[in-house]
Each structure stands twice: as structure tokens, then as C-alpha cells.
Amino acid sequence: MSDQAKIYNTIIIGSGPAGLTAALYAARADLRPLVIAGLNPGGQLMQTTEVENFPGFINGIMGPELMDNMIKQSERFGAEIRQENVQAADFTKQPFKVVTEKGEYSAKTVVIATGADANWLDLPNEQRLRGKGVSACATCDGFFFKGKDVAVIGGGDSAMEEANFLTKFANTVTIVHRRDEFRASRIMLKRARDNAKIKFVSNVTVEDVLGDSRVTGLRVKHNATGQVTDLPVQGVFLAIGHTPNAKLFAAAGVATDAKGYIEVSNTTQTNLPGVFVAGDVRDSRYRQAVSAAGMGCMAALDVEKYLADKD
Numbered sequence: 001m002s003d004q005a006k007i008y009n010t011i012i013i014g015s016g017p018a019g020l021t022a023a024l025y026a027a028r029a030d031l032r033p034l035v036i037a038g039l040n041p042g043g044q045l046m047q048t049t050e051v052e053n054f055p056g057f058i059n060g061i062m063g064p065e066l067m068d069n070m071i072k073q074s075e076r077f078g079a080e081i082r083q084e085n086v087q088a089a090d091f092t093k094q095p096f097k098v099v100t101e102k103g104e105y106s107a108k109t110v111v112i113a114t115g116a117d118a119n120w121l122d123l124p125n126e127q128r129l130r131g132k133g134v135s136a137c138a139t140c141d142g143f144f145f146k147g148k149d150v151a152v153i154g155g156g157d158s159a160m161e162e163a164n165f166l167t168k169f170a171n172t173v174t175i176v177h178r179r180d181e182f183r184a185s186r187i188m189l190k191r192a193r194d195n196a197k198i199k200f201v202s203n204v205t206v207e208d209v210l211g212d213s214r215v216t217g218l219r220v221k222h223n224a225t226g227q228v229t230d231l232p233v234q235g236v237f238l239a240i241g242h243t244p245n246a247k248l249f250a251a252a253g254v255a256t257d258a259k260g261y262i263e264v265s266n267t268t269q270t271n272l273p274g275v276f277v278a279g280d281v282r283d284s285r286y287r288q289a290v291s292a293a294g295m296g297c298m299a300a301l302d303v304e305k306y307l308a309d310k311d
Contacts, residue, residue, distance in 0.1 A: 007095045
């Protein structure tokens, strides 16, 4: 039987911690899952340097090494991994159809684990210095900025929350915002203003991140006066939101919330029976590798129960 004619028990879309944990559990349950991993398997941790908050690694582990281990572990138990990008999906009838640039695959169930991408400013040096002082996750990387001066870019609740969190480690935290007024709730803004370690620079446009091998500053331009100022910081945290990778599935009938995250009706079950979800594509709050992995485990167990009940 050709790959395209085969009907898989489950297709897992995505290869970050959620997708690969789902693959591991599904494979161990002898479901022989197909993982459509994308052209660059491993998710966002492939672009992370040292991971120190994933359980079991006393001295930390490099992000790419962790993901490579998860890939090999799931393959060891029989998961089939294909480096292809999903282009369309049809969930209107069984078996479900998933289309990539290389063909069409069929499955009794699907697990969506496509994650969410941090929003970036597209500054000249932003991506070059990513992992070298530029981050989009304070809870992931804040520990590395003990005693340093950092900036948080954003004006919503996330920016205030990240700034307050960073004061546990940083010497000073400067919140940089493009407007004079903030979108953050009153209580979150007050909490930030009451923190002696937090300063505010508002009504400015961020021009660029400064530094050669590491971040040394942040260049901003005042919107009213045009004055350009370089803020001496060793870390820059973007807190301007995330975009869940869910549009393709919303087009296929999967329900999403106002922010575009996939909704669940019961545990990891979406509004469509047999279509499950795990990880950051449904999680706008925690966004951690370990929480994504936990949801991947839950999704695989839900798939196993769904198939058993159906049989």
C-alpha cells in the first residue's frame, strides 16, 4: 500500500515538544503515528541555546540537542517522521485528509501541534542577536540576566508581567513603548510603576538592537521630537504578542478564539470529533516546553481512547 493510500491511526502535525511527545506516546501505544514535522523539525527550541528548565537535565541541555533526542526517541518506538509542510486539511469526513507539498495523507485522527510564533519587530539586528541577548520569553531566559540592565518592548499586560518577572534577576528593567498610553490593565500597570527597578520610556519607535556578538544597547527614536537615544542594556525582551499557527485549521472548520488560538471542548478535543490539539497553538498563557510536552501526552492518550471507543 502506498503512503498516500494508507490510512494512519493518527497524523501529528508539528514537531516541537507537544508534537513529539504526542508521537512518543502514540507510538508506544502501537498507533504507528505519522508526524508531519515541517521542513525544519524541532520547533522553536531549535533556535534556543541552553534550556535549563526542562526536567531531568541537571546542567541544562542545548535546545537543538533536546529536540534531536525527542525525535530519535519517538522514532525508536515506531513514529514515522516526514519533513514536509502542511498546505491544506479536510476534516469534513472520515478519514481526515492532510495535504502537503509532496502528497495527501489520510488518518482516523489528527493532532494539531503547530505552535505559535512570537511577534518580532523586523529590526536590522534583531534575529542576528536572537539568543545573544534578544529573547521573546522572560520566563525562559530571565535567569541569564542576573545583575544586568534589560529592556522590555511592549505596552500590554504581557509586557508588564514580563518586566516584573525580570526584576527578580535584572538590575534594572526599562519598559519601552511606542505610545504614551499603555494597553495594560490598570492593576498590571500600577504593579509595574510601583516596582523601583522598572523604568519607562514611552512614545518612541525602536530603531534597532545594538551589539556585535552580544546585545549592548537599544536604539530608540522619540516620535514627537525625532531625537535618537541609545539605551545601554544587555538584554532585550519582546512582549508584543504571539501568533498561533492555526489559520489553516480554522479554514478547515476548527474553532479558534478571538486571538486565533484553537479552542478545546474537553481536554485536548477540538470542536471536531477526532481532531485534537496540543501545545502553544492552543495555549496563550504558559508557552513553556514542559507544558507543551504535557499537552502532547494528553492528546495522545485522548487519541488512544477515542480510537478504542470507536472500535
